[in-house]
Amino acid sequence: MPRRTATMLASTLMLIALLCAGVFIKVPYAEMSPGPTVNTLGxxxxxxxxQISGRKTYPTSGHLNMTTVRVTSADYKMNLVEAVYGWLAHDNKVVPHDTLYPDGKTEEQSTQENAEEFSQSQESAKVAALKELHVPVQSWVIVSTVVKDSPAEGRLHAGDVIKAVDGTTVKAPGDVAELVTKHKPGEDVVFxxxxxxxxAAAEKANRPATRxxxxxxxxxxxxxxxxxxAIVGIAAGTDHTxxxxxxxKLADVGGPSAGLMFALGIYDKLTPGNLTGGKFVAGTGTIDDGGKVGPIGGIEMKTVGARDKGAQYFLTPADNCAAAAKDTPGGLTLVKVKTIDDAxxxxxxxREGRTSDLPKCTAKG
Known part of the structure; x- marks a missing residue:
C-alpha cells in the first residue's frame, strides 16, 4: 500500500476513533438555546x-412577546461531541451543569421551583399593572411554605395569614424573619x-376575615x-385580592422572567389604544409588586429567539444590558428598562416614532 494512502487511512481511522470516544465520554455541562416566544396580547x-373578566377591556394589536430559554434536563448527560458542537454553535451556550442545577438539584425539584417562581411572577405582574392604573389591590403577608420536620410543621400551614409576631403587626414578609430572629434558639415565638x-372562606363570601x-x-x-x-421553619410571602x-393561561413555562411582559400585556388590555402602536416588541425581566424590573438569565438566547420571530425592539432589564449588547442580533434594538414606568x-x-429618544443598551450597560 502506498505510504500516502496508508497515512490517509490511518488518519481517517484515528478521526473515527476520536469521534466514537467523544460520543461515549460524558462531560459535566448543560446547554442553553433560544426557546419559544409568546405574544401576551394573543x-x-x-x-x-x-383573560380578564369583571372589568372593561380594550382591543389590542402588535406584539408584547415574553421570551424563554430552552435548557437540557437535569439528568441529561452531555457527551464531549455535543459540548464541542454547542461551544461552536453561535446561537447556543454551553455552561457548567451546576450553573443550571446547583447543589445536585433534581429535575423534579427544578420544575417545582420554576413553577412556584412563575406563579409568583404572575401575581406581581398583576399587582404592578393595577398599581400603575391606580386600581386598589388588597395585600397581606402569608405563610408561603412550611419546611418538613421543622418546628412550624403541623402548627402553621401554607396560606395562613400572618397578622402579628409576638404582638407586633406584620406589614411585609421580611418583618417575619426579623421578628423571629430577635429570639435565641429554644425560645418561644407567638404568631x-x-x-x-x-x-379562603372570607374571600369567597366577600367579607373580611375576623377569626x-x-x-x-x-x-x-x-x-x-x-x-x-433562631428559626421556626417557614417562608413568608405575599398574597393579594x-x-x-x-x-x-400559559402552560409548560417556568421561572420569574416573564413578569414585565405580563404586566405590560395586562396594562394594554385595560387601557384604550394600542400600547405598541402595532409594532413587534419583545422583552424579558422579573417584576416586583412595586413595578421594579429585575435581571434574568440567558439574555443572549432570548434576544436571538425574539429576533428570529420578527421582533424589532427588545425591552431589556438594565442589569442585563451589557451582556445583551455584546452580541445583539441584527435589526433588533435593545431598550434599557429599570421599571414598568420606563417600559x-x-x-x-x-408607537410615536421617536426611536432616537429610546434609552438603548450599550456594552457598558
Missing part, C-alpha cells in the same frame, strides 16, 4: 394568554394568624452556613 394553545381555611388564632412555636437553631440564628379576575415610556416613544 392566543396560545387555542385560548387567550391573558397571630388567620387560618388559611378561614381566609384569628395565636400559635406558639419553639424556635431552633438554623442549619445553614454562617451565623447561627384583586377587584376583578385576571387569568394568565411604558419606551413604548410611547416606539
Amino acid at each position: 392566543d396560545h394553545g387555542g385560548e387567550p394568554v391573558l 397571630t394568624v388567620v387560618p388559611a381555611k378561614e381566609q 384569628t388564632e395565636k400559635v406558639t412555636i419553639r424556635t431552633r437553631t438554623s442549619d445553614d452556613d454562617g451565623e447561627k440564628r 384583586f377587584p376583578f379576575t385576571i387569568d394568565i 411604558l415610556g419606551a413604548l410611547k416613544d416606539i
Whole structure:
C-alpha cells in the first residue's frame, strides 16, 4: 500500500476513533438555546394568554412577546461531541451543569421551583399593572411554605395569614424573619394568624376575615452556613385580592422572567389604544409588586429567539444590558428598562416614532 494512502487511512481511522470516544465520554455541562416566544396580547394553545373578566377591556394589536430559554434536563448527560458542537454553535451556550442545577438539584425539584417562581411572577405582574392604573389591590403577608420536620410543621400551614409576631403587626414578609430572629434558639415565638381555611372562606363570601388564632412555636437553631440564628421553619410571602379576575393561561413555562411582559400585556388590555402602536416588541425581566424590573438569565438566547420571530425592539432589564449588547442580533434594538414606568415610556416613544429618544443598551450597560 502506498505510504500516502496508508497515512490517509490511518488518519481517517484515528478521526473515527476520536469521534466514537467523544460520543461515549460524558462531560459535566448543560446547554442553553433560544426557546419559544409568546405574544401576551394573543392566543396560545387555542385560548387567550391573558383573560380578564369583571372589568372593561380594550382591543389590542402588535406584539408584547415574553421570551424563554430552552435548557437540557437535569439528568441529561452531555457527551464531549455535543459540548464541542454547542461551544461552536453561535446561537447556543454551553455552561457548567451546576450553573443550571446547583447543589445536585433534581429535575423534579427544578420544575417545582420554576413553577412556584412563575406563579409568583404572575401575581406581581398583576399587582404592578393595577398599581400603575391606580386600581386598589388588597395585600397581606402569608405563610408561603412550611419546611418538613421543622418546628412550624403541623402548627402553621401554607396560606395562613400572618397578622402579628409576638404582638407586633406584620406589614411585609421580611418583618417575619426579623421578628423571629430577635429570639435565641429554644425560645418561644407567638404568631397571630388567620387560618388559611378561614381566609379562603372570607374571600369567597366577600367579607373580611375576623377569626384569628395565636400559635406558639419553639424556635431552633438554623442549619445553614454562617451565623447561627433562631428559626421556626417557614417562608413568608405575599398574597393579594384583586377587584376583578385576571387569568394568565400559559402552560409548560417556568421561572420569574416573564413578569414585565405580563404586566405590560395586562396594562394594554385595560387601557384604550394600542400600547405598541402595532409594532413587534419583545422583552424579558422579573417584576416586583412595586413595578421594579429585575435581571434574568440567558439574555443572549432570548434576544436571538425574539429576533428570529420578527421582533424589532427588545425591552431589556438594565442589569442585563451589557451582556445583551455584546452580541445583539441584527435589526433588533435593545431598550434599557429599570421599571414598568420606563417600559411604558419606551413604548410611547416606539408607537410615536421617536426611536432616537429610546434609552438603548450599550456594552457598558
